[in-house]
Amino acid sequence: MPKQLEVRNVETHAPTLVERNTAVQTDDLHAWFDRLHALRGITLSVPERQVTAIIGPSGCGKSTFLRCLNRMHELVPSARVSGVVRVHERDIYAPGVDPVLVRRRVGMVFQKPNPFPTMNIYDNVAAGVRLAGERDRRRLDEVVERSLRAAALWEEVKDRLHKPGTSLSGGQQQRLCIARALAVSPEVLLMDEPASALDPAATLRIEELARELAKEITIVIVTHNMQQAARVSDVTGFFLAGQLVEFGSTTGMFTRPIDKRTEDYITGRFG
């Protein structure tokens, strides 16, 4: 069902409501690490098949927010979550929901590429599908090729699928991890600083890939790199001290932020 996403109108300065399907909706989302109140009531709608960037200084809660969207936050001992997270209308924290299945619907790519070290390229990509019970070799072949193509890695590795994943360059390893995440056909892909360990050329490939993937799935990307957020995303949220300060179209955010704190942060005057 289409939800309304608030996007600031660049012409009139006034918020207007734009019809968009919502992929992820959070309502009054709070998160704690022990007594540290890391997220303080985040309510926002992530639009479907768009790239949403989350920016903010270190410790603002942006990675925690991301990890709440696929129930990874609760893997930390003493971590707690309250509030609602719906992925395509389904409450992922509802009783009886299997977090493993949530993580299949909402995949994640981390800062440092982390291919399974003992597995070859093929097995890295196939791992998730195999865990889900797929044994048919032909179907696995199809999934591996489709995922590697989607991650723009197929041409580079198709002749060495049985080499270790760790034999690839950093940028290739990151795309391998993206292929691995895509193999289980997620609805949403979370990317936590996916290019911060990569050189500029590999970074641009990941950014291009994120844009390309957003034609099919919803992407939420956390980044410290303001230019990256500006280049890659349609919508941007600025977090500060566990709160969402501003959320709206990326163009508006980077040419005319409304909140003084957003302006100070993106112009590099604090952070």
Place this chain on the structure above:
Amino acid sequence: MTRGAFERDLRQLNEGVVRMGERAGEAIHGAVEALRARDVAAAERIIAEDDAIDALHMDLEQRCMRLLATQQPMAGDLRTIASVFAITIDLERMADHAEGISRAVKRLAAEPLVKPLVDIPQMDEILQGMIRDALMAFQMENADLARQTAAQDDAIDRLRNRVLHDMLEIMIHDPQTVPRALELLIVARHLERAADHVTNICERIVYIVTGELRELNV
């Protein structure tokens, strides 16, 4: 995180715009004074001066490019730098109008004026006020002052129309005056165009301050 070097560069960029604006304003005023005094030497100096203003323009443009390339400015900083690009083009054109008036002064040097100068010095006076206020609005990031300044363009247009009307009358009564009357029309046209450039600059100032880019005086 502070951006000391960047803020210093931005400040210097703004100072450069003000300096260039003052030079362009002085050139126009000097050209009108040269017309009043029939001073060909002064007109020559203003024509020669144009190269120096062009050099200021190039220098400011290069500084903008360097800041864009090295600092990846965002939000208000981005609006300022993008606007300085546009503002310096307008200032450079204004200086070209001063040169145009000076060339008319040279062509008119040997002959009497077709009438005493009244409206043209008044146009210059209003224009000088507009330039001063626009540069002030730029320095103080004052969008209201920029809007008020642009509104004065109407007075310049009215005077220009009066010059046009007067010159037509003179030319109809005495066709001998046509070449000299046309020169004064050209001068009035240069002043009117210079004021239009000030209006453009005011639009950029409003954009820097508010993020809204729209035409003033439509």
